[in-house]
Amino acid sequence: MAKEATLQVRMDADLKEKAETLYKEMGTSFAEAVRIFAQQSVNENGMPFVMTANRGNTYRRLSRYADSELTAKEEGSYERAMIEKHEKTD
Template sequence: MAKEATLQVRMDADLKEKAEALYRELGTSFAEAVRIFAKQSVLENGMPFVISANHKNTYGRLSKYADLVRREQEEGAFEKAMVEKYEKAD
């Protein structure tokens, strides 16, 4: 599959360096890890890891970054898009 789109993400420089070092140690690149994340998200039709409110697991560590307003705005967005898609097809 050709790589023909570019994704730019702003993040803390220290975080970027640590992530790049981690993925080098794992034998891949940060960019490849992002591609894997995107591919797995599409395959699973969601986040490719379990999300919960327990602060001892992945979601708990990520929850402090959640934008509650955006989550409310996006609630049901997939379902709404599917309804619109199939209503237009009729």
């Protein structure tokens, strides 16, 4: 069996609840949808859908949905997680 890893994502609670409800109605879970998204991203070597016709403006267009407070909290989180992971194994 392949190694498993945990992904933690901060998001608006209302958005999470709506996504969970949506995927439950589709007969799956939000967690499974994230796994599907990740696999399809790898398969496509990029986003598994066309985000915009003008790729140069993609971030600007999507940034209105971002939560700047959560983005700031997440800054450097990958590096911190890797340091913590390796400190535990030492």
